[in-house]
Amino acid sequence: MNYEAIKKHPVLKALLISLFAAILFLPFKDIKSSTILFAIMFIFLSAVLLIKKSQVLPALPKIRWTPPHFLRAASVPSVIMVFILLPFFLKDYYLDVLIMSGIYMLLALGLNIIVGFTGLLNLGFAAFYAIGAYTYAIANTKLGLDFWTSIPLSAGIAALSGIALAIPALRLRGDYLAIVTLGFGEIVRLVLNNWDSLTNGPNGITGIARPSLFGASLDKLNTYYYLVFIFVVIAVIIIRRVECSRIGRAWISIKENEIAASSLGINTTKYKLYAFGFGTVWAGIAGILFASKMQFVSPESFTFMESVLILSMVIVGGLGNTFGAIAGAFILVLLPELLREVQSYRMLILGIALVLFMLFRPQGILGGFKSVHFRR
Amino acid sequence: MLLQQLINGLTLGGVYALIALGYTMVYGILELINFAHGEIYMLGAYLGIIFLGLFTVAGLTAVSLPLALFLTVLLTIIVCSAYGFTMEKVAYKPLRNAPRLSPLISAIGVSIFLQNYVMLTQGATDKVFPQRFGDSGLQFLNVNMTYLQALIIIVSGVLMLSLHLFIQKTRVGKAMRAVAQDKTMAALAGINVNGIISVTFIIGAGLAAVAGIMVASYYGLVNYYIGYIVGIKAFTAAVLGGIGNIPGAMLGGIILGLVESAGAAYISSEYKDAYAFIILIVILLIKPDGILGKNTEEKV
Numbered sequence: 001m002n003y004e005a006i007k008k009h010p011v012l013k014a015l016l017i018s019l020f021a022a023i024l025f026l027p028f029k030d031i032k033s034s035t036i037l038f039a040i041m042f043i044f045l046s047a048v049l050l051i052k053k054s055q056v057l058p059a060l061p062k063i064r065w066t067p068p069h070f071l072r073a074a075s076v077p078s079v080i081m082v083f084i085l086l087p088f089f090l091k092d093y094y095l096d097v098l099i100m101s102g103i104y105m106l107l108a109l110g111l112n113i114i115v116g117f118t119g120l121l122n123l124g125f126a127a128f129y130a131i132g133a134y135t136y137a138i139a140n141t142k143l144g145l146d147f148w149t150s151i152p153l154s155a156g157i158a159a160l161s162g163i164a165l166a167i168p169a170l171r172l173r174g175d176y177l178a179i180v181t182l183g184f185g186e187i188v189r190l191v192l193n194n195w196d197s198l199t200n201g202p203n204g205i206t207g208i209a210r211p212s213l214f215g216a217s218l219d220k221l222n223t224y225y226y227l228v229f230i231f232v233v234i235a236v237i238i239i240r241r242v243e244c245s246r247i248g249r250a251w252i253s254i255k256e257n258e259i260a261a262s263s264l265g266i267n268t269t270k271y272k273l274y275a276f277g278f279g280t281v282w283a284g285i286a287g288i289l290f291a292s293k294m295q296f297v298s299p300e301s302f303t304f305m306e307s308v309l310i311l312s313m314v315i316v317g318g319l320g321n322t323f324g325a326i327a328g329a330f331i332l333v334l335l336p337e338l339l340r341e342v343q344s345y346r347m348l349i350l351g352i353a354l355v356l357f358m359l360f361r362p363q364g365i366l367g368g369f370k371s372v373h374f375r376r
Numbered sequence: 377m378l379l380q381q382l383i384n385g386l387t388l389g390g391v392y393a394l395i396a397l398g399y400t401m402v403y404g405i406l407e408l409i410n411f412a413h414g415e416i417y418m419l420g421a422y423l424g425i426i427f428l429g430l431f432t433v434a435g436l437t438a439v440s441l442p443l444a445l446f447l448t449v450l451l452t453i454i455v456c457s458a459y460g461f462t463m464e465k466v467a468y469k470p471l472r473n474a475p476r477l478s479p480l481i482s483a484i485g486v487s488i489f490l491q492n493y494v495m496l497t498q499g500a501t502d503k504v505f506p507q508r509f510g511d512s513g514l515q516f517l518n519v520n521m522t523y524l525q526a527l528i529i530i531v532s533g534v535l536m537l538s539l540h541l542f543i544q545k546t547r548v549g550k551a552m553r554a555v556a557q558d559k560t561m562a563a564l565a566g567i568n569v570n571g572i573i574s575v576t577f578i579i580g581a582g583l584a585a586v587a588g589i590m591v592a593s594y595y596g597l598v599n600y601y602i603g604y605i606v607g608i609k610a611f612t613a614a615v616l617g618g619i620g621n622i623p624g625a626m627l628g629g630i631i632l633g634l635v636e637s638a639g640a641a642y643i644s645s646e647y648k649d650a651y652a653f654i655i656l657i658v659i660l661l662i663k664p665d666g667i668l669g670k671n672t673e674e675k676v
Contacts, residue, residue, distance in 0.1 A: 045466065121477070168657075172664050175409060179615045180660060182608060183653030190650040304608065308411075308484050315481045348492040354485030355467050362474030 015046050048356065083229055087222040095221050099293060101333035102228035103286050108313040108325040109235050110282030115311065116320035117248065118275040119255030121178035124185025125310050128280040130192060130302035132158045132287020137205040137297045138198065147211030147292055151285065158284025159277045166276035170269055185307050192299040204298025208291050228289055232326070235282055239322055242278065251275055255320070316357055318364030327365050379519045381637045387525045387594070389633020390532030394587040395610035396617070396625040397539060398460075398580025404556040404620035405576055406472075408479050412463055412486035414607015415494075416456050416581045420588025421598040422494060423452040428506050437507070445507075452589055453582045460581025461574055469570070487603075495600040502597045509593060528590045535583060536626050543622060548575060556620065605649065612656050618669020627667060631655070 019042060087095055111125045132154040139145040139153060169180045192199045199205065210219040211227065218224055242248050250271045253261040262268045291297045309332065317328025335353065339346035395417050402410045431437050431444040467486050471479045513522035543549035554562040555572045563569045591606075592598045613632045617624025632652050639651035659667065 049466075115477070168661050172660055175403075175407075175619065176615060176660055176664060176666075178409070179612060180657055183612065183656050186608070187650050187653050190647055194644075194646045304604070312481055312484060315477050319475065319477065344496060345492075347488055348496065351485045351487070351489030351492060354488065355482045356485075358474070358478045358482040358485065359467075359470050362471055362478035 011050065019046075048359065080233070084226075087225050092221050095225055097333065097337050099221070099225050099228050101330050102225075102232050103289050103293070104310065104313060104329040104333050105232050105326050106235055106282045106286035106289070107310045108317065108329040109232075109239055109322065110279045110286070111310050112314045112317075112320065112322065112325040113239065113251070113279035113282075114275050115314055116325070117243065117251040117255060118272060120272060120275065121175065121181075122279075122307075123178050123182035123304070123311065124188075124307055125181075125280075125283060126302040126304070126306035127181075127185040127188035128158045128162055128283035129287045129290070129306070129310075130188055130297075130299070131161050132284030133291040133297045133302070134192060134199060134205070134287070135284070136288040136291045137208050140208050140291075141205055147209065147288070150288055154288040155281045155284040158287065159281045162276040162280030162283075163273055166273050170272050170276075182304065182307075185302075185304060189299050189302055189304075192302070199299075202299060204296055204300075206296050208295045208297070210295065211292055224293060228293075231285060231289065235285075236322060236326070239282075243322060247271065247274060252320070312354060316354070316364055318366035321364070321366040324364055324366035331365075377518075377641070379517060381641050382634065383519060383521050383525060383529075385634035385637035386630065387528050387633070388637055389630035390529055391587045391591055391594075391629075392606070392610050392613045392632050393536060393626045393629025394532050394583045395606060396613040396629045397536070397622065398584050399611045400614040400617070400619055400622060400625035401552075401576045401580050403614065404622075405552070405559075405573060406468070406479075407476070408468060408483065409611065410468075410580075411480065411483040411607070412467075412490060413580065413584060414603035414610065415487050415490040416460055416463075416603070417584040417588040417591075417606060417610075418494065418598070418600065418603030419459060419490065420452050420456045420585035421592035421602065422498060422503065422588075422600075423455055423585070424448055424589035424592050425503050425505055425598065427451050432506050441507070449586065449589055453585045456581045456585030456588070457578040460577040460584075463581075464574060464577040469573075487607075491600055491603065498600065500600065502599050505592045505596045505598070507593065508596065524594060528594060531586065531590065535586060539579070539583070540622065542579075548572070552576060609649075609652050612652050616656050616659055616666055618666030621666065621668045624666055624668035631667075 086098065090098070107125065107129055110128075111122060114120050114122050114125075135154040135157045136145075136147070136150045139150050140147075145153070165181065165184050169177055169184075172180060193202055195201070210217055210224075212218060218227055243251075250261070250266045251274075253264070253266060254268050254271060258268055290301070294301075313328035313332045314325050315328070316332060317326065318324030332350075336346045336350055339349055395413065398413045398416070399410060402408055402413070427448040428437070428444065431448060436447070437444040463486055467482045468479050471482055509522070509524045513520055513524075514526065543552060551562070551567045551572050552575065554565065554567055555569055559569050562572075588598075591602070609632060610629065613628035614625045615628070616631060617626070617628030632655070635651050635655050636648060640648045643651075663669075
């Protein structure tokens, strides 16, 4: 069979690509593990490419199933009930994971407003998370402010810095904006790392207080869980309200077609600023929850990788879908924890999972389902 | 002092420029921020160490060091180009018609995978480049330019010039420019678009491989995470010059290198990594399309 024929034949071609890709992993480590790795990579890649080629999976999302009314009505309360009851059944470790996933849900919800609704790529979202966390850390340890008064402070400063970044940056288009937000994220992290007198540099700030309510400290893990849970519920309610309002529709119209939106009389700059301000509020709140949970903040928690992880959550969940952002955050926090058995391989598997996920469902988990934007 | 910083900056800038070219070429054609490109550079550094180590064991470095180095560079370029090629075929090509941000996430996945793969197989500790080149070099005007620095500046200059000639003068280069302008039209004119995209990834990865070996030999140490910070800086350089613009990436890389070494020397080395982004933000606010970028009005 000549080369042209091989190129035309889809199965042979997929096998050839996999063989080639598998060879790439040979020059590392010793002979025995190289051979095993080679075999695994080959089988794995050819399976992926063949399934992808055979078009089995992409056909699935086309099935549209509208659940009956009673199921729809019952779904939200039952999910909430499950989450309320969870702490009674779970070990502390898993409760801890759920708290973290709640914090990431807030971050993903916030970023979804900017990237998902308005279509502005933001690669430095962890900066606002960091600003929220450090605002509380400094306000608490230096000024003695408590958790509840710090919430508007953290959220406000995060939102203000979001708007302050957006005012000049919104003059830029598309990916230029993305790289400026990336740069902002790095600058914030470097400032936190080097401004020793305020942030204590790389050592971070310790001894941050847990929140208390009516004199009782909320330092038990399950009370903390409910605290984060309530914040997530409030965030979802508020974001859904805004999403279905005039502002939300303006955001979506900017994402769909900015020129058309502005020719319909939408002040695009104003609404983009709203998106930045409103989105970063949730990063600030996530920051304060994180700081008070850990009782410790350091610049290491707010790297570019963190921004990337939050963005992955939004996209894996389905861009522009509020419940998708929640699902994405839940999955991407839970996945590495489920892989705890294979500790050292979990990031490796996370990388592969991200690629596979995009190959098989590029629009994200809930990306195919339009959430309701208009109230009839 | 100033001249010394200029030389240090040019060395660094040449490396940034070589990596930035890979970002800018891919972006010019696919509008994709290839986040895994920094990992190709990291792989280049590792492969350089591995191949040179093999040649040392085989006794080739004792016979002829230049030959061993040449073969190391050649083999590293080949393997890295293969990585670039495969990466595109496996992770990006199936997503050609997907929503715009999906290939970005897949690129991030590839990047996480490669980093952890190298960490698992090569260990999390620093690797040492097997050959030390010492500090001897050219002395002039109170300045010491090591032979290695001179070599890095010359090699990156030559590579950039040859890439420029390749893009401007050859048939394939012309096809690359056509695909960057309009994929559909290029395909109608009989250009093999997928082939050109593969060529772009191969060239980009080859340049990053050279950059990787040069940095490994310059600093003497590599680690599995070096691709990340250099990657985002090189991307910054590409944006600085105007993304999609090849001379822009070269210029952006060199400016970035100069700003960084001057900033580290005269202002504060603690904020060394921040200068790149500060200069980027300042320049983009003055000129939103980068230094050499064309101001393309959006069509309705």
